[in-house]
Amino acid sequence: MMKIDKVPFEEALNLTGFGKFNVISFLLCSSIIMGMAFELFSVSYLVPASACELMTTSNQQGLMAAVPLIGVIATSHFWGYLADTRGRRKVLCFSMTLSFIAGALAAFSPDWITFSILKFLSSSAVSGAFALSMTLLSEITPEAKRSNLVILTSSVFLCCNGFMAIIAIPVLPLKFSYYVPLLNIYFNSWRVLNLIYSLPCALSVIGLYYSYESPKFLLSVGKENEALKIMETVFVINNNKSSDEYPVKSMVLDELYATHNAKGFFASIKCQTIPLFKPPLLRNTILLSVTFIIVYICMHPHMVWLPYMTDGFMTSVQRGEHGINFCQRLRNSQNDTVVQMDDDCSLNEFALTMVFAVGLLLALINTIVSTIVNIFGRKRLLITIQLIAATAALCVNFTTTWYLSGILIITFISGVLNFGLLSSFCVDVYPTYVKAMAVCLTLMMGRGSAVLGVNLLKYMLDNHCETSFYVFGSVALVAAVLGFLLPSEAKPPLRDVYEKDNIST
Template sequence: MVVKISKVPFEEALNMTGFSKFNLLMFMLCSSVIVAMVFEIYSVSYLVPASVCELDTTSTQQGLMAGLPLIGVITTSHIWGYLADTRGRRKILCVSMTIGFVAGAAAALSPNWIVLSILKFLSSAAVSGSSAIALALLSECTPASRRSTLLLLTTSAFLSCTGIMAILSIPILPMKFAFYIPYLDIHFNSWRLLNLIFCLPCLLNAFGVVCAYESPKYLLSKGEDKKALEILKGIFEMNSGKSGDLYQVSSVVLDEDNASTTSKGFLATLAAQIFPMFKPPLLKNTLLLGFMFILVFTCINSFIVWLPFMVDAFMSSVEKGFTEMTMCEMIRLARNSTQTEENTACTMNRTAMTMVFGISIMLAVLNAVASGVINFIGKRRLFIGIQILSGLAGILINVSSIWPLSAVLFIMLLTDVINFGFLSAFAVDLYPTYVKAKAVCLMVMLGRGSTILGINVLKNLIENNCEAAFYIFGGVTIAGGVIGLLLPADPSLFNQKTKI
C-alpha cells in the first residue's frame, strides 16, 4: 500500500519523480530546439556570400541580408515569451518550429535577394524565442539539484552547432549542380541545398515537441492541478520504470507567488505580463540581469561574429612566417596584404571554417566541464571567475608577441561565451513561472540588440585601433565580473549535495 502525500510543494514533488530517462530526453529535445534556432538565424553567414554570384548582390545589399534576421529576433522574441507564458511552452514551441521551417524552406526558392531577405527575416522571427522557451521548459521539468547543470550544458549545444554549420558548408557549397526551375526562373544549386539542410532541424523539432509533455509547473500556475499531477506521474513512471500509481504525491501546490492574470484582451494581458518585471520585488532582478546580458553579449558576441575574419588573418600571418608579432600586428599585416587583392569566389574559405569548427568544439567542451563542476563551485563564483579571466586574457593579448601564447589568450577571451548559459540559469531561477519565459526572452532580446552596436564598434576598432579594441572590451569584461558580485549568492553547496 503506497502512502499518498497531499499538498506537496512543486519542487519537492518534482524531486520525487527522480532524475533519469525523461530528463535526458527532455534535455536532448531542448538542446535540439536551440540548435534549430541557431541554424536558422545564423545561416545567413553562409548563404549571403555563397549566393553573391547568382543573386548579384552589392555589399550594401549583403549587409542588409545579414542584418535582417537579427532584427527579426530583436523585434519578436518578447512576443514569443508572452505567448509561452499565456498559452503554454509546448504549444508555442511547436508553432514556432513549424513556421520557422516553412519560411526557411521557402527561402531556398527565392528568385532574388529581396525575397530571400524577407523569408529569412520571417524564419528568424519565428524561432527567435524558442531557445528561451526551451530553457524555461527544461528548467520546469528538472529537479533543482540538477537544473543548473542541464541549463549550462545547453550552451554546449549552441557552441557546437556554430562549428557544425561551418563543417556542413565545406562539402556542400563547392558542388556544381544546378537544376533549372522554369516557373520561378531560378537554378536550384548548392547554396539553396545548404539552406534546406539548415532548416531541417526545425521540422524535426516540431514533431519532437508534439510528443513531449507540457511543463507541469506552467499547468500548475494556470490552475490545472490535475493535469500537472498526471504529468508528474508520467515523469515518475519514465524515470523509475514503475507504475505511476506508485508515485507518492496525491496533490501539488505551487511553491511561489502566482500573479497570473485573467485579464481579457491582448494588450491588457501583455501589460499584466510585463509590468511585474518592472516593479518590486522583480525590478531589481530585471535591472541587474538586463545590464549583465547587455554587457556580456556586447563584449563576447562581437568577437564571435568576427571570429572567422580574425582567425584567418592570424593564421595567414603565421603561415607566412610573421610570428614574432602581436595579434593586432598580424591582423593589420593580413589586412594590408589583401586590400588590393580581388576575391570573387562565391564560397567560404575552407581553412577559416575548419578553424571556426575547432574553436567552437573546444569551447563546447570547456562549457561541458564548467557544467560538471557548477554544483561544487557555484554559478556566481564561476561566472565571476570566467569574466575576470576572459577580460585579463583580452588585455594581455596586446603584450604577447609569441604566437602560440597569443592563440591561447584569444581562446581564453572567447571562453566568456560560457557565461551565456550562466546568465540564462540565473534568469530562470529568479523569475516566477507566470513571467519566466517572457523575462528570459526579454533578457536575450536586450543582449542581442546590444550586439549590433558591439559588432560595429569592434569592427571599426579592429580596422583603426586594434589594440584599443582588446583593451576596451577586455576592461569592460572584467568590470562585468566585478558587477557579478551583485548576483544572488549560491545556496549552501553542502545543502545541495545533501539533497542530491
C-alpha cells in the same frame, strides 16, 4: 502506499526522480537550441559565401549578418508572453515550424534584400526558442540537477557553430550551378547549405509533437489534474514503476507570487510585463538585463564573425607571415581579397576546421563548468570567466606569436560560457507565471545590444582592429564587476516528503 495532499511542486518534482525522461527532454531542448543557433549563425557562413552571386558590399554584409538579431529583438517579448499564457510546448512547436519554412525559403533568394527579409522572418519565429526551451527544461528537471542541465544546453549551443563549420567544408566548395528561370537565380552550394541549416528546426518540431507540456505551467493556470498526470508519467518513465506508487495526491505551486488574470490581449501582456519592473523583481530584472547586454555585446559579435576572423588569420598563417599581431594578419588577408563575380567565395577549409575545433573546445569547457557549478557556485564561476576573457582581449595586441594570438582570441570568446550561467539565474529567480517572459526579455536586451556589436565589430575589424580589442575587453570587465551584485544562490532545503509521511504515520 498512502498519498500526500498539497505537496509543494518542487518536492513533487523531486519525487519523480532523475532518469530517462530527463535525458530525452534534454535531447529535445538541445535540438530546439540547435535549430535556433543554426538560424542565427547561418549568416556567418552564408553571407560571405553568397557575396559573389549577390554582389554585396561590406556594409550590406554587416546588415545581413545583423538581421537575425533584429528579428530576435522584434519578437522575443511576444513569444515570452505567449509561452506564459498559452504553454511552452505549444508555442515552441508553432514557432519552430514557422522558422523552418522561412529559413528554407531563404535558400531561393534572388537578392540580398529578399534573403534579409526571409532571415528576419525565420529569426523572428525562432527568437524565443532558447529562452522557452530553457524554461521548459528547468520546469521538468529536479532542483538538484537543474543548473547542471540548463548550463549543459549551452554546450550544445557552443557546438553548433563548430558543426556548421564542419558541414560547410564539403558543401561550399561544390561547383555545380543550376539556373532557375522562374526565380532568375543559380541554385548552387551556398543555397544547399542554407537548406541543410534549416533542417534542425524541422526535426525539433517532430520531437515537440511527441513531448509533454510543462507540469509547472499547467499547475500555474489551474490545470492540476493534467499536471499530476504528467508527473505520474515522468515517475513511471524514470523509475520503471507503476503510477500508483507515485506518493503525491495533489500539488500546490510553492511560489510567493500569484498569477494575475486580465481581459484583452494588451492588458494581458501588461500583466505579464509590469511585475518584472516592480519590486521585488525589479532589481533582478535590471541587473540581469544589464549583465546580458554587456556579455552579449562583447561575445556574440565575435561568434558571428568568427569564421571571417579565422579565415583571415589562418590564411596569413598559411602564407608563413611572421612578426605581426592578429590585426595585422587580418588586414593583410583583407588587402589580398577583391570580390568579383567569378571569384571563389568559399571560406578557407583549414579555417573552418579551426572554427569546428574552437566550437568543440568551448563545448567541452562548458560541460566541465556544468559539472562543477554546484561546487564552486554560478556567481563565482561567472565572475572568473568574465575576468579571464576580458584580460585576454586586452592582451591580444601585445603578441606577434601566431599561436599565442589564437589562444588569446579563443580565451576571450570563451566568455560565451556565461550565456548559460546567466540563463540559469533567470530560470531560478522568477516565478512561473512570468518566467518565460522574463527569460525572453532579458535575452532580448542582450541580443539588442549584439545588433550594435555585430556591425560595430565588423567596422572596427576593417578600420580600427587594435582598438576593438581594447574597447570590447574593457566593457567585458564591467560585467565581471556586476557579477558581484547577482542574486545569492543560497536556498532553503526542501522538505523530504517521505520523511514527513513517515513522521505523520
